[in-house]
Amino acid sequence: MIVRIMGEGQVDVADGDLTALNKLDGELEAAIESGDEEKFRGALHALLEQVRTVGKVLPAEEIAPSDLILPPADATMDEVRAMLGDEGLIPD
Template identity: 75%
Template sequence: MIVRIMGEGQLDVADGDLAALNALDDRLEAAIDSGDESTFRTALKELLENVRTVGKPLPPDSLEPSELILPPVDAAIDEVRQMLGDEGLIPD
């Protein structure tokens, strides 16, 4: 799956890594639902760090379409809330 982190670039994430990312996404979504800014910051940072760890960076000139777009680490809780779909940021 091609994942774009806004402001950073694209990474190719293996399907086998999606379950772990979904668990982090669930924590992020729960923090947004509760309005807990501190937990939100931690969960977003952990999610993005995990994507960077498991993902293989694509060249900057790659024209691959992104299947998933994630917010930057400094995104506001309301910005991320607007990006959430029915299944969070990362679909099951």
């Protein structure tokens, strides 16, 4: 699955890693719902770091259609809230 982190580029994430990413996505959603900025910031950074850790960075010249688009690390809670779908940032 090709994941784009806005402002950073694309990474290829194996389907087997989606369960862990979905858990982190759920934590991010919960932080947004509670309006807790500190938890939101931590959850967003944890999600992005996990994608960077498990994903294989695609070369900048290799542009592939993105299956998922994630916000940048400095996104605001309102910006991320606007990106959320019915299943969060990462669908089950």
